[in-house]
Amino acid sequence: MKVTIMNLAIAASLGSVAVAQPHRHGHHVHHQKRDDSPFEKRDVVTTYVPATVTQYMLGDHQVTPEEAQAGLDKGLYVVVGETTPTFTPPPAPAVTSTSSQEDGVFIEKVTSSSSSSSTPTPSTTSTPEPTTTSTPEPKATQSTTYPVSGGATGIDADFPDGEIDCTTFPSDYGALALDYLNLGGWSGLQYTPSYSVLDLAISYIETGISKPAGQKGFYSYACPAGYVKSQWPESQGNTGQSIGGLFCNGKGKLELTRGDVTKKLCEKGIPGITIKNKMSSGTSVCRTDYPGTENMVIPIDATPGSSTNLANVASNNYYVWQGKATTLQYYVNKKGVNAEQGCRWTCAEDPKGCGNWAPVNIGVGESSDGITYLSIFPNAAISTAVLDFNIDITGDNSIECSYHVGKGFSGSSQGCTTGIPSGGSVTITFSD
Structure with a gap:
């Protein structure tokens, strides 16, 4: 994966925006394979992707992770790229057997932002080396959503x-x-x-980095x-960027982008998946803003004792990227x-270790x-951080899928995938 960084002296000249770098699958590959295994294919458009090594780019020049981090820490650089891992899961695992379980299959799509060139979409595997802790289970409280938001109504x-x-x-x-x-x-x-409403491909996109003043574009x-965004245009970036949200037109007014499908901004996701935090500490789970900037900012605050709905979508009836069905991706913090x-x-x-x-x-x-x-897997394409609590999926899932501190993921270091039948329900439990 290539992460683009920008010298702040250059970024300052761009004002309140960073020019978006286009990306295209399979074009200008900037990753190194850790193995030579070929891509395999199955039904459900399954894609196997080898693990990658992250490269940091300052303009057209590669810098070491240490140099990049030092520049970020000193305020000399700013990251102007976003990543959005998405995955296409394998066929349903067998209900009666865990010994034949296959590794979870994931594809991570990377969108970088800068003024030039493009980057592809790698993914993921690692073996965690966590430590063990133990804390009494707290008393459960009522369901919670993100508590410091803008108070959505209607x-x-x-x-x-x-x-x-x-x-x-x-x-x-x-x-x-x-x-x-x-x-x-x-x-x-x-x-x-x-942009024109007749455009199916958008050649110039700027990613806003401060409060907008009514600039033309997508918000x-x-x-x-438990709900997901229902508005995005049919148009996509001409090199594969996803675009999402309402459209701010030339008159400074917000327009629906799928008004022919729905006039509502949010739609209820498929019910049946709940996150329950049994720890004495809180944590957060963050969904990528997809389609859109693909940053991991859609929040669930999993406070101690809380139970919260995890949004799910019918992949074939939700956002379609370059003719392919998409899924939802979440980041689990420590x-x-x-x-x-x-x-x-x-x-x-x-x-x-977070974000x-x-x-x-x-x-x-x-x-x-x-x-x-439903899959859980390490964010190994980018992070070496180790999760410090357990994750268990229980309910109507077809096979075991879990992560335990000190043991890793059930079945494989690459993570695990389980199936939930139509109308079924599961709980994703966080515990010490």
């Missing part, structure tokens, strides 16, 4: 197309303001000054726990990292046969 209200100013965040229509990102409540901003947003700290690209508290560098990912999506595939 989840079922139709959005008034073309009437609201682009400087007004639409929390009255179900959108959840992420004020901690300092983007005016938006989860991501993609300015497209030359992405979060929805409450103990003590709340959503405001961890649901962002870089965490000041633990820059190598984009969180130790574990969760992938989920329902296939065309009605089976939901």
Whole structure:
């Protein structure tokens, strides 16, 4: 994976935006294979991707991870790329056997931002080396969602197309303001000054990095726990960037981008997956803003004793990227990292261990046969961090899928995937 960094002296000249670098699968490959195994294929468009080594680029020049981190720590550089791991899971594992379980299959799509060139989409494997702790289970409390958001209301209200100013965040229509990102409540901003509604490919995209002032482009947003964004254009970046959210038009008004499908901003995900935190410490789970900037900012604050819905989608009926079905991807942070700290690209508290560098990912999506595939796996393409609590999936899942401190993932160091039948339910339990 290539992560692009930018010298702040150059970034300053760009004002409040960073010019988005396009990416294309299989074009200008900047990763090194750790093995020579060929890609394999199965049904459900399964893609196997070899592990990769991260490279840091300053313009056209590669710098070492140490140099990159030192520059970031001193404020000399700023990261202007985002990653969005997504995965296409394998066929349903056998219900009656765990010995034949296959490794989880994942594909990570990387979007970098800069003014030049493009980058592909690698993924993932590692073996954790955690330590063991033990804490009594706390008393359960009621369900929780992100507590310091903008107070979303009107989840079922139709959005008034073309009437609201682009400087007004639409929390009255179900959108959840992420004020901690300092983007005016938006989860991501993609300015497209030359865009026309007839364009199927967008050649120029700027990624906003501060509160917008009504610039023309696409304004992405979060929805409450259990819900997903329902607005994105048919257009995509001409080299594969995903685009998401409402459109801020040339008159400074917000327009629906899928108004022919739905006039609501949020849609309820497929129910049946719950995150339950039995630890005495809180943590956070962060979904990527996809389609959109693909940053891991859509928050779940898993406070002690809480139970929260995890959004799931029917992959064939949700966002389609270059003709392919997509799934949802979550980042799991370590103990003590709340959503405001961890649901962002870089965490000041633990820059190598949370946010984009969180130790574990969760992938989920329902296939065309009605089976939901739920995976947990290490964020090994980017992070060496080790998760410091247990994860267990229990309920109507077909086979065991878990991560235990000191033991790693059930079945394989690459993670695990389990199937959930249509109408089934599972609990993802965090415990000490």
